[in-house]
Every structure is written in C-alpha cells, then in structure tokens.
Amino acid sequence: MPTISKKGHDMPASPIRKLVPYAEEAIKNGKSIYHLNIGQPDIKTPEVALNAVKKNDIEILSYSRSEGSDTYRKKLAKYYNGHNINVTYEDIIVTTGASEALLFLFSSTMDPGDEVIISEPFYANYIAFSTASGVKVVPAVCDINDNFALPSVKAFEKLITPKTKAILICNPGNPTGYLYSKEEIEQLAALAVKHDLFLVADEVYREFVYDGHKHHSIMEETNIDEHAVVIDSVSKRYSMCGARVGCLVTKNKLVRETFLKFAQARLSPPTYAQIASEAALDTPQSYFDEVIAEYVGRRDLLIKELNTIKGIKVAKPKGAFYCIVELPIKNADHFAKWLLEEFHINNETVMVAPADGFYSTPGIGANQIRIAYVLDKESLIKAVYILKEALKVYKD
Template sequence: MPKISKKGVYLPSSPIRKLSSFADMTKKKGIKIYHLNIGQPDIPTPYHAIESLKNTSIETLAYGPSEGFENYRKKLVKYYEKCNIFLSPNDLIITTGASESLAFTMASIADTDDEIIIPEPFYANYKTFAQVYGIKIIPILSSIENHFMLPPISAFEEKISVNTKGILICNPNNPTGALYTERDLHALKGLVKKHDLFLISDEAYREFVYQDKQAPSLLSIADLDQHAIMIDSVSKRYSMCGARIGCIGSKNKVFMESVLKLAQARLCPPTLEQFAAEAALDTPDQYFESIRAEYKQRRDTLIEGLLKMKGVVCPQPEGAFYCMAEFPIEDTDHFARWLLEDFHHKKETVMVAPASGFYNHGALGKKQIRLAYVLKSQELKRATEILNSALESYLGNTFEL
C-alpha cells in the first residue's frame, strides 16, 4: 500500500470539527445538540448579497481575474476608508476565504524552517498552514489570568532569531475574544521595524467589538507600509461563511507580487460569491449596530451561565464571538467527546471545541474550552444549564484518561 506524506500523517485535526462524526451519531439517536464549537453565525446574510445571486444574468460562469474583480476591489477601498485604512485597488488581492489569504501569506514570507511568532492560544489553522509549508510556529503564551491580552513585547523580542520572518496576530482574537489596542500595535510596530520583520494582522472580526470600543487596524498605523499585511474576510462580517471570499491587503509591492503568483496558480477566486460580497458592501451601518447589540447580549448570557458553574473561570471577551473558559477537569478533549457519546439532559447535549488544538503544545489547553456564542440568548441559556449538569455528572464519575 502506498504511503502518504509525513505532512499528511502529522497535520493536526481541527479542534472545531474533529468531533463531527460523534455529533452525527448523537443526532441519529434523536438527541439535540447545541453547537458552541464553531463560529457559524445564525444572523441572516444581508439582503443585498442574497438578491445579487438571485438576479445574476450570467450565461457562462467563466474564470475571473486572479487578483479578484476590479469593481469589487474598488468598492472594498471605499469600505476600508471608513475604517481609517487607505488603500488602492492594487493593494488588495481577493482570495478564497481568509484561509487562503493566510496560506498565501505564509508561503510568501517564509521558507522551510523559517519561523513566525504567534501569541497563543491561536486560531488552529495557523498551525496547519505553517506545517504545510514547513514553517515553525514560535508561540508566546498569553494567560487567562491576564484575560489573554497581548504578552509583553519583551517576550516577543526574546524569541526573535535569524530565522524569524514575522509576527502574526488576530485582532479581535479568535479563540479568546481579546482585543489588542492601538498602543499594542505601536509596540509591535517598533519591534518589527527594529528587526525588519513582517507584521500580519488577521482582522476577520473587526466589526464585533463591545463596550463602545473599536478594533484598530494594522493598516491604519503610520509608517509601516513595508511591514504590514492585513488578512480579512466577509465570512463573519456579513454572515457569509459559505461564500469563501477573503482578501490580503498590503502596500508592500514585492510581497503582493509573490501573492499574485500563488493566486494565478489557483486561477481565480469564486465568481458568483464575489458578486455577493460586493453587494454586501451596500449593507447599512444599522446592520452592524443591531448585530453588535445582539452578540453583546449573547456574550453576557453565556458568560453569566459559565460563571455560575463551580470552578469555571472565564474572562469576559471584548471582541469576536468566542470565549475561552477554564474548567475544573483534567482533559477537555475527553469531556467534549463524553458530552456527545455518553451524556444528555432531557435528550439534549452540547458540542464544544476543546482548547488543546488552539495551543502549539496541546497540553497547555487541556483544561480549557473555546465556546462560540453564535446561538440566540435563550438557546445559550439552555446550553449552559446542560453544561452545568454535565460538569456535575462528569466530576462525580472516575475516568481512566
């Protein structure tokens, strides 16, 4: 039997999706699952985006430009101006989701055995993309005690080596909900300029910030043009996860030329979905005001329910729609699977994402769980009631782990 590659063997499974087969079996037993494991919003996609798909008059679904349609990129420029980000259409390349943006970026800035520094816990696919290209992730640990805020700049500088090519952040952060400030970005700016590194900012959750705060964009920071790379996506912003439209933004022309070569190799991003993404840009500001209020209520409902549980610690997230909670158990991977295979409360259970997959070394997250507050408040309230009952039952049993 032919052997697959070492990469194929050792690539990590998604902590968000790896329990899907168990969830499918649970549903077949007639048990309802509250999905807190995945950031799939239930907010309706904006009317303009859906209508653009219904009204298309295309007769032949042809290839588009590798860098994305110019009309869409021009309209994105106007959107970014509202965010204090000033770009030209040539500073943008449209990608098949932010995932492709991240993969293209890593491939363009780093060679095999080069290093990228990332605060952890981090979005799990960062590790997957890095391993595909033979890049080493150098983690900088953020702590739940400090609400997962940006670690000290000195901790970053200690990790810089001759192989370091860049620093990658997610702001607002997935999986923790932490929000990095403009002061944080300026501190990182000084570091990357001093050591001549790239600074990459994943800004897919820009609109989801609470307590009257804002998420500063990396591209709004002056005098950083040759170092700054922005990763973005329509998935969460417009509740269009299935559209798979993202983009890379940078004024570094050499970097963008490299990205374009990769974009040409995969031919083009999806055509119809670009039309929908372009139409979504007509969404009025009131849309974001209403969904921010909705997510804030959901956040407060989930955090309130979690903090009622004995021994659970969970800092209040300031952005995105995730929280990272610590549970008084030794192995949340086991707990998450047990919730699906062996537990239900009145024919209902909860699916969660164990945090080990969000750390470079999984042992650091063994007591933590990422939860997404993408369900309605009443459902979140019920989900926390189930979790509380499950935790009490789990702690009352002895397991061989």
C-alpha cells in the same frame, strides 16, 4: 504500500471539526445538539448580498481575474478608506476565504524552517497553514488569568531569532475575543520595523468590537507599509461563511507580486461569491449596530450563566464572538466526546471545541474549551445548564 508524506502525518486535525462524526452519531441516536463549537453565526446574511446572486442574469459563469474582480476590489478599497485604512484597489488581492490568503502568504514570505511568532491561544488553522508551509510556530503564551493580554514587549522580543520572519495576530482574537489596544499595535509595529519582520493581522472580526472600544488596524500605522499585511474575509462580517471570499491587503508590492503567482496557480476566486461580497458592502451601518448589540447581550448572558458553575474560569471577550472557558476537569477533549456519546438531558446535549487545539505549547489548554456564542439567548441558557449538569456527573 505507498506512504503518506511527513507533512501529511504532521497535519493536525481541526479541534473544531474533528468531533463531527460523534455529533452525527448522536443525532442518529435521537439527540438534539446545541452547537457551541463552531463560529457559524445564526445572524441572517444581508438581503442585498443574496439578491445580487438571486437576481443576476449571468449567462456564462466565467473566471474572474486571479486578483479578484476590479469592481469588487475598488469597492473594497473604498470600504477600507472609510475605516482610516488608506489603500487602493491595487493593494488588494481577493482569495478563496481568509484561509487561502494565509496559506499563500506563508508560502510567499517564509521558507521551510523559518519561524512565525503567534500570540497563543490562536486560531487552530494557523498550525495547519504553518505545517503545510514547513514553517515553525513560536508561541507568545497568553494567560486566561490575565484575560489573555499580550505579553510584555520584552518577553515578546525574546522570542525573535534569526529565523523569525513574521509576527501574526488575530484582532479581535479567535478563540479568546481579545482586542489589541492601539498601544499594543504600535509596540508590535515597532518590533516589526526594528527586526525587519512582517506584521500580519487577521482582522476578519473587525466589526465586532464591544463596550465602547475601537478597533485599530495595523494598516493605520504610517511607518510600516513594507511590513504590514492584513488578512480579511466576508465570512463573519456579513454572516457569509459559505461564500469563501477573503483577501490580502498590503502596500508591499513584492509581497503582492509573489502572492499573485500562487493566486494564478489556483486560477481565480469564485465569481458568484464575489458578486455577493461586492453587494454586501452596501449593507447599512444599522445592520452592524443591531448585530453588535445582539452579540453583547449574548456575551453578557453567557458569562453570567457560566459563572454560576462551580470551579470554572472564563475570560471576558472584548470582540469577536468566542470565549475560552477553563473547566474543573483534566481532559476537555475526552469531556467533549463524552457529552456527545454518553450525556444528555431529555435527549439534548452540547458540542464544544476542546481548546488544546488552539495551543502549540504541549500541555496547555487541556482543561479548556472554546465557546462560540452564535446561538440565541434561550439556547445559550439551555446549553450552559446542560454543561453545568454534565460537570456534576462527569468523571475524568
């Protein structure tokens, strides 16, 4: 019998999506599920983006350029300029989601056996991208007891070896909601220059920053043009996850030229989705003001309700719409399955994402879950109540 590749064997299942069969079975059995497991916003997509597709009169749905359409990239560059990021459209390559941008970047800048340092816990698919590229993830472990703050510069620098090629951060963070300060960005930029590394920032949640804080992009640093790479996406910003449009932004010409070869091999990003994404850039600031106010309200309510549960620990996010919760159990993976298979209150249950899949360090996060507060407040209250009651009867 033919065998699969070692790479295929090592590829991890998504901690976010691997429980879907259990959820589908629960629904077949008549249960309703509160989905706390996936970052699919319930916020409506801006009408201007939807109408750009609905009212379009295209007669031939043709390829776009492999870099993405010039009109979209020029408008995107204007958006970045408005956020103190001085780039031109030529610094941007449009991708099929931020996932493709990260995968192509790994392949463009790292060889098998090279290392990338990532603050942990991190977006689970970073492991998938590194596995697909043969790259080793070196975690900079952050602690829930410190609200997942970045380790000291000295501790971070100790992780750098001759095989280190890049530092990767998500800012604000998925799954923690951690927001990197301007000082932390400056420290990481200095490390990247000192050790001749790439500094990669996944900034897909840049609009979602709370409590008067400000997002500081690595592209605002003036001395790291050859080192800085930003990954971005329309998925969360405009509640357009299904559009699958992202981009890479960098002033490093060699990285762009190399990246483009991978982009050419997949031909082009989706045309209609680029049309919608271009139109979405006309979304007024009032849309984001309302969305941010809604997420702040949900976050505060969620943390208040969670803190009524005996034995739990929760980190307060400053951005994005996720939080990590430590439960008084041993195995969150088993607990998540049990919730779907065996527990319900009036045929209602919850679906969570076990957090161990957001760590690469063995044994860490086994008793943690990630919650995405992308449900309305009434649903969040009900979901936390179900969690609270479930923990009273659950046996490890």
